[in-house]
Amino acid sequence: MEKLIIALSACGLVLLVVYLIVPDFKPFFAFAAKWLGGFAALIALDVVAELWVFELLGWAGTSKNDWFFMLWWVLVLGWFVKGLTQARLMIVTARLS
Numbered sequence: 551m552e553k554l555i556i557a558l559s560a561c562g563l564v565l566l567v568v569y570l571i572v573p574d575f576k577p578f579f580a581f582a583a584k585w586l587g588g589f590a591a592l593i594a595l596d597v598v599a600e601l602w603v604f605e606l607l608g609w610a611g612t613s614k615n616d617w618f619f620m621l622w623w624v625l626v627l628g629w630f631v632k633g634l635t636q637a638r639l640m641i642v643t644a645r646l647s
Contacts, residue, residue: 554593557626561589561633568637572644581640585633592626 565582572578599618600610609615 557589557593557630560630561585564634564637568640571641574644577640581633581636585629585636588629588633589626592622592629596622 565585568578568581569575599615599622604610604615604618607614
């Protein structure tokens with residue numbers, strides 16, 4: 551649960567800043583939908599793995615699934631950084647206009 555709160559609050563903070571700075575909302579909403587959709591897909595991947603895959607393999611509550619969580623956090627961080635760079639580009643473009 552804490553993973554969901556951390557990921558969504560960081561995403562929400564960035565989206566709020568971009569929303570307040572960018573004057574044209576059409577590209578902002580396209581960016582926000584894509585970025586939030588990516589986060590939703592990553593959360594869904596985590597939920598499926600924890601609820602079904604690890605239970606079927608007998609890995610729930612063991613250290614055998616640690617590799618998955620390390621990979622998952624790397625993917626979340628990568629998606630967050632990619633979104634930050636796109637948000638920065640939107641802000642810089644908006645200020646130049």
